[in-house]
Amino acid sequence: MIYTSFLIKYAEIAIKGKNRYVFEDALLKQIRFALKNVEGDFEVNKTQGRVHVECLSEYDYDEVVAALSRVFGITGICPVVHVEDEGFDKLAEDVIKYIDDEYPDKNKTFKVNCRRARKNYPMDSQEVNMEMGGRILDAYPEMKVDVHDPDILLTIEIRDEKIYIYSKVIEGPGGMPVGTGGKAMLLLSGGIDSPVAGYMIAKRGVRIDAVYFHAPPYTSERARQKVVDLARYVARYAGPINLHVINFTDIQLEIYEKCPHDELTIIMRRYMMRIAEHIAKENNCLGLITGESLGQVASQTMQSLAATNEVCTIPVYRPLIGFDKNEIIRISEKIDTYETSILPYEDCCTIFVAKHPVTKPNINIIKRSETRLADTIDDLFRKAIETDEVIVVS
Numbered sequence: 405m406i407y408t409s410f411l412i413k414y415a416e417i418a419i420k421g422k423n424r425y426v427f428e429d430a431l432l433k434q435i436r437f438a439l440k441n442v443e444g445d446f447e448v449n450k451t452q453g454r455v456h457v458e459c460l461s462e463y464d465y466d467e468v469v470a471a472l473s474r475v476f477g478i479t480g481i482c483p484v485v486h487v488e489d490e491g492f493d494k495l496a497e498d499v500i501k502y503i504d505d506e507y508p509d510k511n512k513t514f515k516v517n518c519r520r521a522r523k524n525y526p527m528d529s530q531e532v533n534m535e536m537g538g539r540i541l542d543a544y545p546e547m548k549v550d551v552h553d554p555d556i557l558l559t560i561e562i563r564d565e566k567i568y569i570y571s572k573v574i575e576g577p578g579g580m581p582v583g584t585g586g587k588a589m590l591l592l593s594g595g596i597d598s599p600v601a602g603y604m605i606a607k608r609g610v611r612i613d614a615v616y617f618h619a620p621p622y623t624s625e626r627a628r629q630k631v632v633d634l635a636r637y638v639a640r641y642a643g644p645i646n647l648h649v650i651n652f653t654d655i656q657l658e659i660y661e662k663c664p665h666d667e668l669t670i671i672m673r674r675y676m677m678r679i680a681e682h683i684a685k686e687n688n689c690l691g692l693i694t695g696e697s698l699g700q701v702a703s704q705t706m707q708s709l710a711a712t713n714e715v716c717t718i719p720v721y722r723p724l725i726g727f728d729k730n731e732i733i734r735i736s737e738k739i740d741t742y743e744t745s746i747l748p749y750e751d752c753c754t755i756f757v758a759k760h761p762v763t764k765p766n767i768n769i770i771k772r773s774e775t776r777l778a779d780t781i782d783d784l785f786r787k788a789i790e791t792d793e794v795i796v797v798s
């Protein structure tokens with residue numbers, strides 16, 4: 405079957421009242437962006453309150469559907485066949501052929517749903533529904549009409565130039581178009597969780613920047629490349645990501661030397677949050693995003709999160725907070741990050757790790773331990789920020 409266009413369905417953004425056009429424009433922009441890397445000529449337009457992707461040249465169907473399936477805000481993608489208006493008899497022939505191509509198995513119920521955008525069509529919608537239903541039953545006696553819950557809802561949309569026929573809906577990713585919700589800074593490690601966390605916040609319309617802390621020579625170039633690769637997968641949904649790579653080695657060594665080892669992870673995470681917040685503010689990000697999930701490891705108990713959170717002045721979004729690991733893995737598989745995440749390269753958190761980290765840190769004790777860093781930490785903090793290397797990932 406050759407489809408000439410795709411009708412884009414969107415739900416949530418349609419209810420935004422006066423702001424509707426802002427959301428629709430963002431959606432159009434994101435669709436155009438997604439189709440940039442797909443071979444073929446496409447025109448994305450909004451006419452009569454509906455968004456269409458018109459295919460102006462040959463294209464690969466699977467590639468187009470895959471690209472559209474990553475645009476947040478889309479709830480459904482309907483492949484559409486266009487036919488000329490050459491009278492009702494010809495239209496009935498076209499519809500009967502369409503059904504034959506789309507549904508080799510005719511043992512199905514259907515309903516005809518005519519939409520008349522062009523009001524001077526000689527039949528009204530109801531007449532088209534009735535008459536077309538009859539023609540379909542004549543052609544395929546196995547089929548049955550069901551107006552309440554049909555297997556096939558066959559839409560015939562009579563437009564100014566052409567008539568559109570469609571019935572299939574491919575599920576979209578939902579959410580809101582990226583760019584309608586400000587920007588946030590993702591703390592992106594090489595693990596399974598943080599790419600999923602970034603995906604989930606982007607799904608709510610938020611643009612993403614990211615920060616990765618590495619500790620050369622304790623962490624390798626391959627570990628860093630893995631994070632760049634993960635950012636690229638997230639960018640397929642979130643759009644281009646500015647990935648800030650920060651050298652964290654000296655801060656980590658200093659903490660390791662001066663602070664109690666069972667508090668290392670918490671103190672290290674507090675410094676990660678402080679640096680991430682600094683970079684976030686410099687880049688107009690309104691929040692931080694982490695892949696933390698309650699109880700997953702020692703540093704993600706309520707007490708540990710309270711200690712980590714205490715250094716932040718902007719909101720920290722933890723979209724995975726109530727998720728089990730297998731639920732997170734399922735999403736990582738869906739967005740294709742899983743295989744990369746499980747590559748076994750070392751992470752700076754795993755290198756300087758205590759055998760028995762505190763699981764219920766007391767903020768006052770942690771703060772007292774941090775005073776041991778007083779002479780050096782401001783300088784190390786500033787130097788770490790100077791190492792900021794920005795990689796634009798798209």
Ligand code: ATP
Nearest residue numbers: 591592593595596597598615616617694695696753
């Ligand atoms: P992930 O699977 O995302 O690595 P994790 O289960 O390994 O998470 P932690 O190592 O405790 O959890 O880290 C918690 C969160 O802190 C991560 O989800 C991420 O947002 C952030 N984080 C940890 N290490 C780094 C790092 N090296 N660079 C940037 N952010 C990090």
Ligand code: MG
Nearest residue numbers: 593595751753
């Ligand atoms: Mg990790």
